[in-house]
Each structure stands twice: as C-alpha cells, then as structure tokens.
Amino acid sequence: MKISINRLKKYIALTESPEEIADLLTQSGLEVEGIEEFISIPGGLEGIVIGEVLTCEKHPDADKLSITTVDIGLDTPSHIVCGAPNVAAGQKVLLATVGATLYPTEGEPFAIKKAKIRGQVSEGMICAEDELGLGSSHAGIMVLDTDLPNGTPASELFPVTKDHVLEIGLTPNRADAASHLGVARDLKALLGRELCINQEPEIQVETTGPAISVTVEDSMDCPRYAGITITDLKVGPSPKWLQDFLKSLDMEPINNVVDITNFILHDLGQPLHAFDAAKISEGKVVVKKLPKDSPFVTLDEKERKLSGEELMICDPNGGMCIAGIFGGIGSGVTEQTTSIFLESAYFSPDVIRKGAQFHGLKTDASFRFERGTDPNMPVYALKQAVKLLQEIAGGKVCSEIIDIYPEPVADFEVLVEYGHINRLIGKNIGPAQVRSILEGLDIQVKNETDKGFTAIVKPYRVDVTREADIIEEILRIYGFQQVELSENLKTDYLAEHPVKDINKLQYRLSEILGSQGYHEIITNSLTKPLYSEKSGFLDPSLNVEIYNKLSEDLGVMRQSLLFSGLEVLAHNINRRQTDLKLFEFGTVYQKTEEGYQEGRRLAIFHSGNRSAESWIESSKPFGFADLYSTVEKVLEKLNLEVSEVQMVESAPFTYGLRLMLGQKELGTLGLVDDSLLKLAEVRQEVWFADLNWDLLCKKALGLKKYQEISKFPEVRRDLSLVLDKSISYDQVKQVALKAGGKLLQRIGVFDVYQGDKIEAGKKAYALSFHLQDQEKTLTDKVIDKTMHKLMEAFQNEVGAVIRS
Numbered sequence: 001m002k003i004s005i006n007r008l009k010k011y012i013a014l015t016e017s018p019e020e021i022a023d024l025l026t027q028s029g030l031e032v033e034g035i036e037e038f039i040s041i042p043g044g045l046e047g048i049v050i051g052e053v054l055t056c057e058k059h060p061d062a063d064k065l066s067i068t069t070v071d072i073g074l075d076t077p078s079h080i081v082c083g084a085p086n087v088a089a090g091q092k093v094l095l096a097t098v099g100a101t102l103y104p105t106e107g108e109p110f111a112i113k114k115a116k117i118r119g120q121v122s123e124g125m126i127c128a129e130d131e132l133g134l135g136s137s138h139a140g141i142m143v144l145d146t147d148l149p150n151g152t153p154a155s156e157l158f159p160v161t162k163d164h165v166l167e168i169g170l171t172p173n174r175a176d177a178a179s180h181l182g183v184a185r186d187l188k189a190l191l192g193r194e195l196c197i198n199q200e201p202e203i204q205v206e207t208t209g210p211a212i213s214v215t216v217e218d219s220m221d222c223p224r225y226a227g228i229t230i231t232d233l234k235v236g237p238s239p240k241w242l243q244d245f246l247k248s249l250d251m252e253p254i255n256n257v258v259d260i261t262n263f264i265l266h267d268l269g270q271p272l273h274a275f276d277a278a279k280i281s282e283g284k285v286v287v288k289k290l291p292k293d294s295p296f297v298t299l300d301e302k303e304r305k306l307s308g309e310e311l312m313i314c315d316p317n318g319g320m321c322i323a324g325i326f327g328g329i330g331s332g333v334t335e336q337t338t339s340i341f342l343e344s345a346y347f348s349p350d351v352i353r354k355g356a357q358f359h360g361l362k363t364d365a366s367f368r369f370e371r372g373t374d375p376n377m378p379v380y381a382l383k384q385a386v387k388l389l390q391e392i393a394g395g396k397v398c399s400e401i402i403d404i405y406p407e408p409v410a411d412f413e414v415l416v417e418y419g420h421i422n423r424l425i426g427k428n429i430g431p432a433q434v435r436s437i438l439e440g441l442d443i444q445v446k447n448e449t450d451k452g453f454t455a456i457v458k459p460y461r462v463d464v465t466r467e468a469d470i471i472e473e474i475l476r477i478y479g480f481q482q483v484e485l486s487e488n489l490k491t492d493y494l495a496e497h498p499v500k501d502i503n504k505l506q507y508r509l510s511e512i513l514g515s516q517g518y519h520e521i522i523t524n525s526l527t528k529p530l531y532s533e534k535s536g537f538l539d540p541s542l543n544v545e546i547y548n549k550l551s552e553d554l555g556v557m558r559q560s561l562l563f564s565g566l567e568v569l570a571h572n573i574n575r576r577q578t579d580l581k582l583f584e585f586g587t588v589y590q591k592t593e594e595g596y597q598e599g600r601r602l603a604i605f606h607s608g609n610r611s612a613e614s615w616i617e618s619s620k621p622f623g624f625a626d627l628y629s630t631v632e633k634v635l636e637k638l639n640l641e642v643s644e645v646q647m648v649e650s651a652p653f654t655y656g657l658r659l660m661l662g663q664k665e666l667g668t669l670g671l672v673d674d675s676l677l678k679l680a681e682v683r684q685e686v687w688f689a690d691l692n693w694d695l696l697c698k699k700a701l702g703l704k705k706y707q708e709i710s711k712f713p714e715v716r717r718d719l720s721l722v723l724d725k726s727i728s729y730d731q732v733k734q735v736a737l738k739a740g741g742k743l744l745q746r747i748g749v750f751d752v753y754q755g756d757k758i759e760a761g762k763k764a765y766a767l768s769f770h771l772q773d774q775e776k777t778l779t780d781k782v783i784d785k786t787m788h789k790l791m792e793a794f795q796n797e798v799g800a801v802i803r804s
Contacts, residue, residue, distance in 0.1 A: 002249040003183050004038075005164040007267065011184035012193055018164035024190050029476045030177055031169045038248040040161035040240075042133045043109070047100025048154035049073070050146065051126070056082075056089045061118040070095055070126065073151020081122035086140035094132065094142050094154050096125045105130040134158060161244040173463040175371035179269030189440030189477045200380050201387045207231060209398030210277040212341045216404050217288035221311045222323065223407065224346040225287055226378045229277055229399040230389055231339040233257065239392060256393045257333045257340060260385055262364070270344060270373060270381035271365035273313075273321060277339035279331045281315040285341065288312060290319055297329045298322070298361075310355030311347060324352040324369040326361050339398070342385060344378040346409075349462075374460030375409040409459045416470050417452035424471050427483050437477045443470070502697050505638075506585055509602075512637060516630070518581045518604075523564035525587060526554035531563040534679060536651035542590040557589035561603035562652055562672070562688060566680035569607055573684060579608035585693060600694045604630055604669075606687040627669055627687040628657070634691070639701040642666060645730035652676050652688070659691075661699060667691035707774075714745065714772040717787050719794075720803040721765045722758055727798050732765065739793035743778070743786055745770045764803070 005018055014021065022032035051070040054077055059065035066087050069077040072095055080095065087093075096102055096112045102125075103109045115122050129135035129142050132154075146157055168183070176182045181197070188195050209231030216225050237243070238259040246253050249266060253259050261272040275285075290296075292308030296319045306312070311323035320331040324347040333340060353370035356362060379401060389395040422428045435445050435453075443464070444456035457464045464473060475483070510520055526546065532538035544557040558564055561584055572580055582605040590597045606622040613619040635641065644660040648668055656670015669689035677686060721732070729749065736747050751766035758764055771778060771786060794800035 001168045001170045001178060003166040003168055003180060004245060004248050005166065006161075006248075007180045007245065008184055008187065011181060011195055011197065012187050012191070013196075014187070018166070021187070022166055025166070025168065025183065025186065027476075027479060027481065028186055028190055029171070030174065030183065030186060031171075032166050033169045034167040036165045036167065038161070038163040038165050040244045040247065041155075041158065042103030043101055044160045044162065045132065045154040045158060047097050047112070048094055048127070048132065049097060050144065050148050050150060050152045050154060050157065051078070051093050051095040052150050053087060053089050053091045053093060053126075056087055059118060059120060065118065067120055068126070070124070071150045072097070072124075073149060078123045079121050080124050080126055081117040081120050082126045082141070084126065084128065084141040086143065087126060091141075092144040092146055093126045094144065096127055096132075098124055100124075102127070102131055103133045105133050105136050159240070161241070161248075163244075163248050165248050172371060175368065175373065175462055176269075176460050178368050178371065179265075180267050182269055185442065186477075189437065192436075192440065198384065201383045203228070203383050203386050203397055203401060205398060205400060206396040207398050209396075210280075210283055210339050210341075212277060212280060212283050212285060212399065212402075214285045214402050214404060215287070217286060218311060219404075219406055221289075221348045221351040222287045222345060223348070223409065224375055224378055224403070224405040226344045226382050226401060226403045226405075227285065227341055228382060228386060228397065228401045229339065229341050230386065230395040231277070231398045233338050233340060233389065233393045233395045235333060235335050235337050235393065242392070255333065255335070257337070257389065260388045260392065261342075263388070264381050264385050265364055265368070268377060268381045268384065269368055270377045271324065271368055272381065272385055273327060273343045273365075274333050275313075275320060275331045275341045275343065276333055276337045277341045278337070280320070280341060281317040284315055285320075285343075286314045286316075287323065287345075288314060290314065294319070296322070298326045299329055299332060300326075301329060304359055307355070307358045309351070310358065311351050313343065322355055322359070322361075323347055325356050325359070325366045326363055340395075342382060342389075344382040344385075346373055346375040346378055372460075372462035374458075375405075376459065379403055411459060412455075412457040412461075412465050414455040414457060414465065414467055414470055415452065416455050416467050419451070420467060421471050421474060424468070425475050425478075425483060429474065429478060433478070434474055437474050438470070441473055441477065443473070505697060505700065506693075509634060509637060510583075510585075512633065513583050513604075513630070516581075516633075518583050518630075521565065521568050521582050521584045523561070523568060523584060523586065524554070525557055525564075525589070527556060527558040527563055528553050529556050531679060532556070532559055535560075535563075535676060536673075542592065544589045544591045544596060558586075559588055559590055560652075561586045561588065561601050561690065562676070563680055565603050565605050565688070566672075566677065566682050566686065569605060569686060570680055570682045573607070573682065578684065579610075579612065581606055599692070600697075602634070602667075602689075602691040602693045602696070604689040604691075607682075607684055621685070622687055624671065624687065627689055631659070631667070631669055631689050631691070634696075638696055638699075640666075640696070640699060645728060647728065661695065664695060665692065666695060710772055710774045712773055712775070712777045714770055715778050715783055717769050717771065717783065718750075719767050719769065719787075719791065721767065721794055722762050722801040722803060723765065723798060725754070725761050725763050727763075727800075729765065731798055732767070732794070732800075735793050735797050736767075736769070736790060739789050740769065740771070740786060743771045743773060743782075744790075745772050 018035050022035055026032050049072050051072040054069045054071055056066050056068045059067050064083055066082050068080045068082055070080050071077050098112055098114045100112045101109050112125050126141045128138050130138045184195055210229055212229050214227055216222050235255050235257055238253050238256045242259050242263060243253040246259060257274050261274055265271045290306050290312050294306045295303050296306055297303045312319045313321040313323050319328060321327045347369050349370050349372045352366055356366040356370060438445055442458055445453050446456055447454040455470050532540045532543055538559045546555055549555045569580055584603045586601060588599050588601055606627050609619040610622045610626055611620050642659045643662055646658040648656040648658050648670060652672055653670035654673050656668055658668050659666040667690050672686040672688050733747055748768040749765060750768055753764040791802050
C-alpha cells in the first residue's frame, strides 16, 4: 500500500523527514518497506528555462536545420542549432541548457552537451513537449504564451509536484490503516498532534434529474447502503493536483469522475462506485444475490458465471456490479455520461472475500471491504466526493442522500485491567499515560477505577475487540523499544517445533543440491514396459498399465526413477554434455494385491567427470565416494543416521550399497549395470542413488541439537588394521563407536591398501581416532585404556590384525 507524504501533511503537521516518519510507523506496526521519491514531471525540469528567440536563420550546410540566438537572461544570447520546422524569431520557448538532463516521454534520458552541429556551435536545445515529458507531441518546439522574464525556470510555468511515497506492508488485521486518514490517525497518537479533518459538507438539492430508488434485499451482507444522484456532469480529464496524487500511488488517471472515487478510496479508505444513471433501468437499484450460473460481463469484457453467493448491485434487467469488487461493462461512466448515481456502502467482509476469491478478482475496493471498512464512513465519504464533483466536474445534486442503515453498528466495549496491561507488557505504565495513548487512538476510556476501565472502541477498528488487543495498541504506541529487557530472559512456555512441511523440506534440499552443482530434472511418469521386462530388478506384473495409451513407449507408469533419469542423461550425452550431476523428486507406481500404490523417491545421478580438465589438474571421473558423499549430506541435513549398510551386487548395480534405517530400506546407491545402460542407450558410466523420500520425510528429526564446545583439548591416535576383504568400513565404524564410548568424537580413514604386501583376500585400513572429554583433560592412562578397548573390539568382532 502506497501513502503520499504530501497528502499526510493535509491531515497532520509533519516536520519530520520521510525517513523519520517511516521509522515511527514501522516501530508502531505499520512496516514501511520502502520510500520512493515522486516527481510529477521526470527530472523536475531542472536546467530548463524560458527563452526568447532573437534571430533565426537557415543553416548554410543543412536544409532542415536553423541557427538561432536565444535570450535566456544571460549577458550574451545562446547560440542554438534547431531542427524544428516551426522555430521563428520572436517566439518564447523552453530551452534545455548545457548540463541539463532530458527525460522524454518515450526513450531513455539524455544529457545536453555543448556541441558542433554541421560546423555550428550549439549551446543547448529548444525543446518539444515530448522531449520534456510534458506530452506526446513532436510536431515542433513548444511556443509559449507567457510574460515571464527570460531565464525563468520552466518549473514556474509548469509547476512540478515533488513528493515522497511510503510503501507500507499492511498486515491483514490493520484494515483501519488502508488509507491516508488511517495512517494519519497513527501518527496523531505517536506524535501527540491534532488531526485536521474536513468538516462534513452540507449537500443540498440544486436541480432536477434522474430519479433513482434503492432497495436492499440482503441487509445481512449489506448493513448500510448510501447513494446520491448527480447531474449536469462534464466528464473529462482531472486537474493536475488530482492526477499527480494518483500517479504518485502508481495509478493511471482515467477521468474526473472515476479519479474522484479513487481519490476518496485512498484518502479515506471508503470505496465508491459511480453508475451512469441513464443506464439504470427504470431508475431502480436493487442490492441482492442472483441465481447460480447467472452470466455477468465485467468491465474487463469477460463473461463470468456467478456462484450465487456474491452480492450484486442490480437493476430490473439484471446485474450492474459485483458489489464491492468489480463493475459491469454496461453501467460504467463514459465520456458521454452526464448523470451518475454515486454509491457508498458498507458490505460484510465475508461476502466480499468469498466473491473475490471465487472470481479471482483483487481490486483496491475488495482489498478494503474484505478486511472491514468503517460503517460510519459511507455518508461522510459520499459528501466529500459530491463536493469534489461539484468543483471539478460541474455536477449538480439532483436528489437527497439515500442512506439505508437499519441496524447501526455499535462501538465495542472492552473491559481492561491495569494489572493485565503491566503483566503482558512487562513494564509498569501509569494510568495517565495509558489514557493518553488510548485517547490519541480515538479509544475512549470510561468507568475508570483504580483496578481498570472500560474501553470504547469505534467499529472501524475491527482488530480491537479484546483486552489483549487494547494492550497491544498501548504497547505499539508506547514503543516496543522502550520496554527494557531483564538480565535473565525467561519464558513460561516453549512451543514445540512446528509440524514438518514436506514442501519446504524438499525445497531446502533442492537448494542444497543446486548449490553443489546439481541440476534438477522433472521427467515423465509414463515409461516403456520394456524397462521392467528386461531390467532384472523390476517385476513386470506390478506395472500400472495405461488403458488408452498414446504409444507403447508410454504404456505403463514407472516403477523406478532410474530409466527416466537415464533417458535424460542419454539426451545430454548425445549432445556432448557429458559431465552431469542430476537429481529428481518423483513418484513411482505399482499395482499390488492390495491395490495401486504410490511412493515418493529422490534420485541422484552422476556421470562423466567431476572436474573439467585444466592446467591445474587433469579431469577426474566421478567415483563411488562422490555419490556417497552427496547422500551423506542429504542425511546430515535431515539429521538422520543409517543403522546398517549392506553390500549390493545385483541389478540395477554392478556393485553398490543398501542403506537401512531400523528394519526399513532407506535407499540404495552404486554403479549402474552396463546392461541397463544399454537399454537406455547411455554410453558412459552412471552412478545412481535411489532414496525413499517418504521414509526420509517421516523420519527426519528436524533441527540438530548443539552443545557447548569443549574447553579441553582433543587427542588423536592412529591404528592400522588388516581385515578380511569382506569387512566393510561401516562395520569397522560401528565397532569403534560402540567400544570408544562418549570419548570417541570422530573417526577418519587416511589410507586403504590392498596388494602384494599383505595376505591375499585382505585389506588394510589406516584409521585416526579423535578422543575428547567434555569435562576434563584426558590423561595418558585414560587414552591408553580407550585405545586398548578399541583394539580388543576390532580383534574380537571383525577379526582384525593390529599392525604396529
């Protein structure tokens, strides 16, 4: 929401800078997200002056150029080469001096420099209106009718409006602040200054005109409906001040009638709607709901089917407007309009919200109505608009104000205790200051006692209905920053971690993988039956077949993400993109005895080289460690640790690992078998990880728990183990963690050897063990005891030989 500082100054005396005002509003809960400078004429006509053409002669070397001398109030006239066909001696013109920057209506800004044009010096530029951003004409230079002295800044002839506009991120509860008046009310309370609000004008019938009657059939959804008829209007452009105001809010002026309704909406927060009175059938306006599926053409020329729940402004022929949301194409104001019926209403927020959502329409009017407008504002806003229509459009009132308001909305009464104020704010605020803050917010204090009082809240504050709301109002005006923090912060209740959001989890992992050079792919869930028939690890009987398949190649739903990923790899490799890191979150499908089943999987692919060849190092192909490292990062992010790692030497892998989480398979990873690569026509090695995304999401533990860094030093000890070739590192790691206890912080492998220096069928691990106590410095005795326990465990549980 945009707020003009100039307009705020009409309501309240402001001497503060825009930045200071923004800071005040932000601290009080109206967060200012940005400040923009607005200038009604781009560049503000800086460097543009009024001049008088003294002489004008044809350029000797160019038929379309003239050489002129122009008096701009200096000691000597300026020499200007001009290409305009209408330039002549004696004219008053606008001249851009050397150094000025022009902001044309179309095109980029450009600076004026002293130059030679066909051998003649030119010390500026005589301007057309489009070159100054004053219009669109480029037929010739602007010829002025003015008595202002030569050298007078152009801004004195064409006033420039300068303003600062605040961009406020309005929260849904603050409907009362969706206007300049609403923001001024907050500044009144924050600064302790009075508001200057226009008195309600006296409106009298001036002439006769169309007779319009109003019937409200649905007073629940339309508690108040007001209107008035204006005639003898002259629809045309708005005055400059009104156009500048709307432009500062990024709105395009349309005509004086529509612009006035937009002005009132942004100024007072009350939406208005103008109907062409001549287009209202039989002069009857009816507020009601129309049957479901009734057609209605809106101003954007789209025919919409009504839901039957939206409120409509109708005449005997049907709908004229979706109440509070969007007008109809048949009843709007045009240049031919001479009489209007001006509507100002209070609609139920619920009915506006439902209608706007059903039709996918979000307008400035619906934005305010669906949050809750002021039920006491319609007639005041209507009168202010009538006054402007009389002044700007020459309108004359030809009817009394119609105001249908059968059950006025009462003020809210809220009981407040001083003890609760001080307890919730965390600071004692005296009754006098509480009363001053609330009265500054137009909240009356009645029935005051030593214990508390009754707050009387006007109905435009739809968000202030409880004691806690009153206390929040006091605090935001008093200032959050004025509540000192105690030395010992504490809380009565620490909320549980929120329920895991699967989509956010997936998005975060996508960010992590993307930051490591992976590209995300999204592949077709339909695939070839051939893959399951010849894969060796998929069961063709479990295929989910398509009844009306487009082709045999898209005949079944996939059981694995492997082959759709291999097709992507083949496509890229065939186009010489051979170094690939890909991942996909996708669904797999099976038909079982229990019915159709779906499962979400995370697939990761490596193929080609992990680093391109360069002068620093030669290219290195991807290996198993690269894939396993990525899988470990995924598990680390989800705060998960596998319970068991098993070897896999069957399809789809030449060799690989199976990761277990308890008794459930978490996923598999390894080198894809050549036979499967041939099926997908992939001609280089592929490393593939297939993880159960559903299980990962279910078991993810959320945030890691951290502890204070130990103050005591860490100790490293190394061991060399000779083991049977079948023993995996994971088995060794599990034995070490069990035997090392809480002193063992981490284990590292810094060498692996298989060769003729050790017995056949054996391998050697060189391991580092990092020991640390969180409470004291380790002694040699404790270190030796721990290492002895580790060596015993390795010998007894995995048959290791300790090499000295």
